[in-house]
Amino acid sequence: MSAAVVAAARATASSRSGHSLKKTDKHSHRTALLMLLPAGVLMITFLLIPIGLTFVLAFTNARLISPEPAKFIGVGNFTRLFENATFWKSLGNTVLFAVVIVPIQSAVALALAVLINTRMRGVNFFRTVYFLPVVTSMVVVSMLWMFMYQPNGLINALLAKVGIQGPDWLGDPHWALLALILMSIWQACGFHMVIWLSGLQTIPGELYEAASLDGASRWQQFAYVTWPGLRQTAIFILITITIAAFSLFTQVNIMTQGGPLDSTSTVVFMAVRTGFQQQQTGYASAISLVFFVIVLAVSLIQRYLTRDKEAGR
Amino acid sequence: MSATATTNVSKKQRRPELRPGEAQPGLPRTVLGMILRIALCLVFGLPLVFMIVSSFKPDLQIFADLGTWKAFLPVGSMNLDNYLGVFDRVPFATFLMNSVLISVSTVALGLVVNSMAAFALSRITFRGHKVVLGVILATLIVPFETMALPLLWWVNTIPYFDGSQGWLDTYAVQIIPFAANAFSIYLFYQYFDSIPKELDEAARVDGAGWFRIYRSIIMPLAGPAIATVSILTFLPAWNSYLWPLMVVQTESLRPAMVGIDYFKQLNVSWGQIMAYASMITLPVLVMFIAFQRAFINSIASSGVKG
Numbered sequence A: 001m002s003a004a005v006v007a008a009a010r011a012t013a014s015s016r017s018g019h020s021l022k023k024t025d026k027h028s029h030r031t032a033l034l035m036l037l038p039a040g041v042l043m044i045t046f047l048l049i050p051i052g053l054t055f056v057l058a059f060t061n062a063r064l065i066s067p068e069p070a071k072f073i074g075v076g077n078f079t080r081l082f083e084n085a086t087f088w089k090s091l092g093n094t095v096l097f098a099v100v101i102v103p104i105q106s107a108v109a110l111a112l113a114v115l116i117n118t119r120m121r122g123v124n125f126f127r128t129v130y131f132l133p134v135v136t137s138m139v140v141v142s143m144l145w146m147f148m149y150q151p152n153g154l155i156n157a158l159l160a161k162v163g164i165q166g167p168d169w170l171g172d173p174h175w176a177l178l179a180l181i182l183m184s185i186w187q188a189c190g191f192h193m194v195i196w197l198s199g200l201q202t203i204p205g206e207l208y209e210a211a212s213l214d215g216a217s218r219w220q221q222f223a224y225v226t227w228p229g230l231r232q233t234a235i236f237i238l239i240t241i242t243i244a245a246f247s248l249f250t251q252v253n254i255m256t257q258g259g260p261l262d263s264t265s266t267v268v269f270m271a272v273r274t275g276f277q278q279q280q281t282g283y284a285s286a287i288s289l290v291f292f293v294i295v296l297a298v299s300l301i302q303r304y305l306t307r308d309k310e311a312g313r
Numbered sequence B: 001m002s003a004t005a006t007t008n009v010s011k012k013q014r015r016p017e018l019r020p021g022e023a024q025p026g027l028p029r030t031v032l033g034m035i036l037r038i039a040l041c042l043v044f045g046l047p048l049v050f051m052i053v054s055s056f057k058p059d060l061q062i063f064a065d066l067g068t069w070k071a072f073l074p075v076g077s078m079n080l081d082n083y084l085g086v087f088d089r090v091p092f093a094t095f096l097m098n099s100v101l102i103s104v105s106t107v108a109l110g111l112v113v114n115s116m117a118a119f120a121l122s123r124i125t126f127r128g129h130k131v132v133l134g135v136i137l138a139t140l141i142v143p144f145e146t147m148a149l150p151l152l153w154w155v156n157t158i159p160y161f162d163g164s165q166g167w168l169d170t171y172a173v174q175i176i177p178f179a180a181n182a183f184s185i186y187l188f189y190q191y192f193d194s195i196p197k198e199l200d201e202a203a204r205v206d207g208a209g210w211f212r213i214y215r216s217i218i219m220p221l222a223g224p225a226i227a228t229v230s231i232l233t234f235l236p237a238w239n240s241y242l243w244p245l246m247v248v249q250t251e252s253l254r255p256a257m258v259g260i261d262y263f264k265q266l267n268v269s270w271g272q273i274m275a276y277a278s279m280i281t282l283p284v285l286v287m288f289i290a291f292q293r294a295f296i297n298s299i300a301s302s303g304v305k306g
Helices: A003-016 A019-023 A025-057 A076-082 A085-116 A123-135 A138-148 A154-161 A176-200 A205-213 A218-229 A231-246 A250-256 A267-277 A281-305 B002-011 B031-054 B059-065 B081-089 B092-123 B129-141 B144-157 B172-178 B182-193 B197-205 B210-221 B223-239 B242-247 B270-290 B292-301
Strands: none
Touching (some): A076 A281, A123 B031, A123 B270, B081 B092, B144 B172, B210 B223, B223 B270
C-alpha cells in the first residue's frame, strides 16, 4: 500500500469525520458483536465451558457413557489419585522429562540457529534439513524411531559398528524415558531454531562492531551482546518448551504405552487412559485439574523468575 | 550493554544493513562450523532418508542393510510391495481424503471466524473490547491436553445438529471445536492493527459498512497474516492424533494419523509401516518445500508473543 493512498485517506477522514461517525456508534456496536459472534460462540462452547467443566467434573463420579447422572463425591477423586503410585510415578516421569529436555533442546536449537545465521552460500539447505523433522508429524516420527530403537534396529546396528552393544531402548525401564527424550529433541529442535533465529536477527550488527572495536573476544560478544539481546526470545522458548514437555503423550502412546513398568507413563497418558479407555471422566478430570494447576504454577514461576528487573515496561 | 540490547529488541528494529552473522565471525565461518553443519545435517536428515528408502525394501533387505551405508541408499531388492500391502490392509485413500477434508475445513472455517473477530476487536471500539481481548489471550496458557477429557465428555453430552445426543463419530467433531483459535485471533489482530485506521475511516465516511470494509479493504491487505494463520492451523490439524483417537470409532471417518495404529496391532511389517509413514508425510513435505519461506516465517512469528 502506497504512502500516497494513506495520506489521501488520512486527509479525507480528518476533513469529514466528526458527527457522522458518532451517529453510527450504536450500529457499530451491533456490527462488532455480530462479527465476534461466531468465534465467541465457538470459544465459549469448546474452550471456556470445557475448562469450567474440568473444575466441576473433577468432584463427581461422571463416566463417559453412563445411564445414571453423575453424583457429587467431594474430593474422593483426589484422595484416590494421591494414593495411586502410578500417578506419582507418572508425575515424576513428566517432571524428569521436562527438566532434561528444556535446557538441552533450547541449547541445541540455539546452536543450530547460530550455525545458520550467516549469509553463506547454501545455508538455506541446512536450515531446510534441520527443519524437516518439525513438519513431520509426531506420529510418523514415533513409528520411525520405534523402528530404529528395536533391539536389532538401526541405532544398535550403528552402535555395534563402533563396538558398543546398545540396550533394548524401549524395553528396558532404565533406557525407555531417555529414548523418548532423544527422539523428542530430534523432532522439535528445528522449531525453536527458527524462533531463536528470528531473535538473533533483531540484534543490530552495530553492537557487534562496537564490541569487536572494544576488543571483545567471540565468546565475550556472545555473552555480552547476543545473549542479553535474546532475553525475550529465551523467556518465550523456556515457557513453550516447558508446556510442550509437560503435555507429553503421543510418543508414549505409540511407542511404549507407558511401559515398561510405568517407566514412561506421563500425567496426560494416565488421564487419557482413565478418561477414555476406562471412561472414568470424573477421575480423569481430577488428573487434568492437577495437571493444569502444575503447568500454570510452573509457567507463573518461570515468568516471575525471568521478569524484567530493570523496568516494569 | 544489557539494557541497550534489551530495548533494541523490544523496539523490534528492522534488520540492520549488517546481518549479525556478518558482524560476528567465528564459529559460523570456520571449517569446524562447516563440519558441524554437515554432521547435524546427517543427524536430522538421515532418519527420514532411512524411512523413505526402507519403504521400498522387503523387511529382509532392510535388516540385512542395517549395519552399513546401504540402509540409507536405494540399493538391493527394491519394489512397491509395501505400498501395495498398505492399500491392501487399510482403506488408505479414505483415510487420506478424511485428513485433507478435516484440515482444509478447519483452516477455511478458522480463517473466516478468527479474522472477523480480530477485525471487530481491532477496528470497532465498543465497551469491553479490551476485556474480550484479555480473555482470549488468557486462554493461550491452557494446553489442549488439560481440557481434552472434559471436552470429550462434553461433546458426547451436547446435542448434535439433528437433535440426537453427542457429537462422537462425525466429521464435525474433528473440525468445529478447532475452528476458533485464540492464537489466530491474536495474529490477525496484530496484523490489522498495523494497517492505518485512516483507510477504513475514509471508507466509512464514504458510506461503507464494517462488513464491506472488512471484506474489501482489510482482508485483501492481510495476505501475510492469512498465510501464517493457514499454516499454523493446517499443521496441527493434519498431525492431530489424540483427539481423533478418542472421538472416532467408525473406520470411514478416521484421519490418516490414527490409521497408523492398524499396523501396530497386526503382525508387524516394518516396510509397510515405513510406506504408510512416507505417504502421510509426503503431502506436508511437498507443501513445506514449495512454500518454505512462508512456513519458516509463520513459525518465527509464533515466537513474537511472550
